[in-house]
Amino acid sequence: xxxxxxxxxxxxxxxxxxxxxxxxxxxxxxxxxxxxxxxxxxxxxxxxxxxxxxxxxxxxxxxxxxxxxxxxxxxxxxxxxxxxxxxxxxxxxxxxxxxxxxxxxxxxxxxxxxxxxxxxxxxxxxxxxxxxxxxxxxxxxxxxxxxxxxxxxxxxxxxxxxxxxxxxxxxxxxxxxxxxxxxxxxxxxxxxxxxxxxxxxxxxxxxxxxxxxxxxxxxxxxxxxxxxxxxxxxxxxxxxxxxxxxxxxxxxxxxxxxxxxxxxxxxxxxxxxxxxxxxxxxxxxxxxxxxxxxxxxxxxxxxxxxxxxxxxxxxxxxxxxxxxxxxxxxxxxxxxxxxx
Numbered sequence: 001x002x003x004x005x006x007x008x009x010x011x012x013x014x015x016x017x018x019x020x021x022x023x024x025x026x027x028x029x030x031x032x033x034x035x036x037x038x039x040x041x042x043x044x045x046x047x048x049x050x051x052x053x054x055x056x057x058x059x060x061x062x063x064x065x066x067x068x069x070x071x072x073x074x075x076x077x078x079x080x081x082x083x084x085x086x087x088x089x090x091x092x093x094x095x096x097x098x099x100x101x102x103x104x105x106x107x108x109x110x111x112x113x114x115x116x117x118x119x120x121x122x123x124x125x126x127x128x129x130x131x132x133x134x135x136x137x138x139x140x141x142x143x144x145x146x147x148x149x150x151x152x153x154x155x156x157x158x159x160x161x162x163x164x165x166x167x168x169x170x171x172x173x174x175x176x177x178x179x180x181x182x183x184x185x186x187x188x189x190x191x192x193x194x195x196x197x198x199x200x201x202x203x204x205x206x207x208x209x210x211x212x213x214x215x216x217x218x219x220x221x222x223x224x225x226x227x228x229x230x231x232x233x234x235x236x237x238x239x240x241x242x243x244x245x246x247x248x249x250x251x252x253x254x255x256x257x258x259x260x261x262x263x264x265x266x267x268x269x270x271x272x273x274x275x276x277x278x279x280x281x282x283x284x285x286x287x288x289x290x291x292x293x294x295x296x297x298x299x300x301x302x303x304x305x306x307x308x309x310x311x312x313x314x315x316x317x318x319x320x321x322x323x324x325x326x327x328x329x330x331x332x333x334x335x336x337x338x339x340x
Contacts (some may be wrong), residue, residue: 046071047103050143055135056128060115065132066092067143068099068109074144076108077151077189077326080136082165084156084301086197086222087125088117097306102153105319108145110136114161117225122200122233122243123175125226129161130168130177137186149326150188152260155301156272157222159196159264163249163279164242166191166262170255171248174237182256190325191262192318194303198246198275200227206271215271246275249282261289263321265314267298291321 048069056063070076079102083095092099092111099111114128133152140147152162168178169186199205203223206216227243234240241248262283266276273294280292295302295310305311 047100055112056131062113062115062120063128063131064092065110065112065135066096066099068103068111069143070103070106070108072106074108075141075146076106076144077149077322078136078140078145078147079107079109079151079153079192080133080162080165081109081111082114082129082132082152082154082158082161083111084154084158084195085116086218087122087157087200087226088222095304097304098153098155101306101315107151108140108143110140110145118229121229122226122240123177123230125157126161126164126168126242127175127177129165130181133165133169133181133186133188134184137184148189150186151190151192151322151326152188153192153194154196155194155303156197159193160198160200160243160245162191163193163196163198163245163262166260167242167245167248167255170257170259171253172256173242175242178238178242187257188260190260190322192322193262193264193276193279194314195266195270195272195300196264196275196279197222197272198279199244201240201244201247211271219271246278246282249286250278252282252285254286259283259286259288261291261321261325263291263293263318263325265293265295265303265318267295267300267302267310269297270300270302272300291317293317 050067050069052064053067054063055065081095081099081102083090083092083098092113095111099109103109110132112129112132114132115124117125136150137147152165154162165181166188167173168175168181169188172182173179200223203219206219227240230240262279264276264279266273276292280290283290293314295314298310302308303311303314306315
């Protein structure tokens with residue numbers, strides 16, 4: 001893992017801050033515009049949403065979740081959705097369309113907030129996600145969910161977090177929040193990891209001629225906000241493992257309990273493409289099924305643009321995968337990746 005020095009010219013910092021402002025406002029604007037689409041509004045009206053349920057004591061405003069309850073009669077399989085945003089921006093409220101995409105297919109969806117960096121660096125986000133998963137296991141039945149059929153789902157930073165949750169439920173980890181998941185016997189049935197950033201500590205690997213400066217800025221910003229304030233944890237037991245779940249899997253250590261099957265999707269124009277390739281390879285080496293899907297010329301987080309053809313294809317592939325994973329677990333052995 002590489003944690004480079006943070007000294008940099010003022011012009012670079014100004015460029016990064018300006019880029020962050022533009023990107024942050026763009027995502028929030030798209031979320032607001034999406035709510036105005038007539039079809040999405042009609043579909044959303046069929047889903048009952050219970051908002052801002054507290055999943056952890058302490059009073060922090062980020063420790064809240066929304067439950068999206070589908071039409072019909074349960075018990076429904078449960079999706080714990082963990083939003084992306086580089087561990088530092090966005091929220092459950094910007095990711096309502098992702099919750100809707102699962103709820104309209106008959107999943108009880110628990111869409112969470114968590115503490116954001118840099119005010120709350122690693123391990124705050126994964127610690128919060130762990131508490132949210134424990135809440136799901138204990139309370140999903142109160143809303144018609146089936147806690148024996150839990151799916152972990154997230155995109156980008158959220159994919160990192162759900163992959164780390166899967167590791168925490170399958171390996172005996174030293175972190176107290178991870179060990180609590182393992183000791184409670186929580187066993188997710190599947191993981192949906194979309195366009196994941198699975199190794200935060202080594203952003204230097206993206207310094208390539210074909211990576212634009214503004215994209216590299218965003219990645220450096222993620223590492224600085226999420227890990228630089230937490231660098232003192234490197235020598236602690238567990239270290240930064242759960243910020244870099246890909247490295248945990250690539251070590252090849254056999255889990256104490258089987259890892260759940262993974263569906264990993266990414267666009268071929270996404271700078272994070274190689275993280276999904278490595279994830280599929282590492283899971284395959286461990287004997288864990290990973291259906292990796294690569295969508296030609298699509299950019300980062302294209303899955304959110306549900307009006308696009310390949311985004312719709314990706315959601316169809318996701319639902320097909322989950323239907324099989326939840327109904328036919330015995331057939332889910334080995335790995336299957338879509339060739340590039």
